[in-house]
Amino acid sequence: MSSHTDAARTLGVxxxxxxxxxxxxxxxxxARLGNLLTVRHIMDVDPAVAESVAARVGATHSTSIDALLGDPEVDVVAICSPxxxxxxQVIAACRAGKKAVLCEKPFAWNAEEAAEISEVSEETGVPIIVGAMHTFDPGWLAAEANWGSLPETAHTIRSSIVLPPNARFEDFATEIITRPAGGTPDYKDVEVIxxxxxxxxxxxxxxxxPLVRRFTPDFEEVEVLEARHVRPFGYVISLRTPTRTIELRAAMNNTWKPEWSFEAFSDEEAVRIDxxxxxxxxxxxxxxxxxxxxxxxxGPFDHNGYEGEWRELAAIATGTKQPPSAQTLIDDLTFALDIAEATVAAVDADHRAQQAVREGAHA
Structure with a gap:
């Protein structure tokens, strides 16, 4: 049990x-939520990083997940590892009997891992939230409170992201997981694309x-119409379900101002979230x-989605709010994985068709 026994004790992170x-x-x-949460322990495999980051916040440091999970000062765990x-790590944190777990996305890499996490969370009673920060943003929550029947009537949904090139952002802030190693990628290599x-x-x-899925009741029937890589880093992906058209776009471009928007349209109304x-x-x-x-x-409101997810975690850990259902987390992950797999399959099919045309021309 923690040595901090006063009634107003904050949750240890x-x-x-x-x-x-x-x-x-x-x-x-x-740092803005010191009335709710206090960082107690920082773990990193690099001992110098663990020590220097922990020193900034006056926390314990270690290079061992077991040391952190065994620390009685730690009530909630945030998983920000590769x-x-x-x-x-989500499963280990649940088994350690912590009050709640926040995991950066994606919280699993396939449906089997997701199902196992769901079972362990249910078995241990430890709630999990996934750090899809837009779902915790007060701007999104205001949309949710005011959109009426739009999720049922929308026919077109669009996510548009325009960002300046930023290697650190690409590598870490968005957890890009297949960035080519060094140098200019070979854009003719279908595996690179x-x-x-x-x-x-x-x-x-x-x-x-997760926002797109909220407006897509038939999300399990999604198919890719077109998938195109945008150099140097970006994409244009057109999707459809039996009742919805979905557009996903991203580009990194020096000349455009940053923009990150979500839109949904019906015949009568539309919502745009910037x-x-x-x-x-x-x-x-x-x-x-x-x-x-x-x-x-x-909006704008007084905090962003990152602060929102920590507020949510604190409320769930103290029992003042119900956690999201495990099925919601699994459905969000499955939706992303299905789109990723269908996109890769579409690129493969297009590549094979182009090869066949080239071979036919040379026959």
Whole structure:
């Protein structure tokens, strides 16, 4: 039991992984929530990083997940490690009997891992939230509170991301998971293109896919119409379900101002949510509803989605709020994985068709 026994004790936070996302995003967010949460333990495989980051916040440091999970000062765990460790670390944190777990996306890398996490969470009673920060942004929550029947009536959904090139952002803040090693990628290599598209979906689009899914009741029947890589890093992906058209776009371009928007349209109304770039602490999203001749704006609000997810975690850990259902987390992940796999398959099919045409021309 913790040595901090006063009634007003804040929740102790343990963070697995002390890279740039922890340093630039989570620690500033937690610093604004000192009445709820206190960083108690920082773990990183690099002992110098663990020590220096922990020193900034007066926390214990270690290079061992067991040391952090065994620390009685740690009530809630944030998993900010490379994606391949997420599933095992979520399960270990649940088995350690912590009050709640926050895991960066993706929280699992396939449906089997997701199902195992769900079982362990149910068995141990430890709630999990996934750090898809847009779903915790007050701008999105305002949209949710005011959109009426739009999720049922929308026919077109669009996620558009335009960001300046930023290697650190690409590598860490969005957890791009298939960035080519050094030098200029070979854009003629279909495997490179497939890897970059998969990385774009699981690193960038994944922020908005839970929002897209909320407007897509038949999300399990999604198919890819077109998938195109945009150099140097980006994508244009057109999808459809029996009742919805979905467009996912991203580009990194020196000449455009940063823009990150989610839109949904029906015949009668539309919603647009403008998010701030995820690698800066620049406040909340702003939501705009357009209904015939009327425009309604909600926001900006006093905090962003990163702070929102920590507020949510604190509320869940103290029992003042119900956690999201495990099925919701699994459905969000499955939706992203299905789109990634279908996109790669579409690129493969297109590549084979082009090869066949070339071979036919030379026959």
């Amino acid at each position: 343990g963070i697995l992984g002390a890279g740039p996302v922890t340093q630039a995003i989570h620690l500033p967010s937690l 994606h391949q460790f997420h599933a095992a 497939k890897g970059m598209l998969r990385g774009g979906i699981m690193g960038l689009a994944i922020h908005d896919l 998010f701030t770039p995820s690698y800066v602490q620049a406040g909340s999203a702003v939501t705009t509803f357009s209904r015939r001749d009327e425009t309604t704006v909600h």
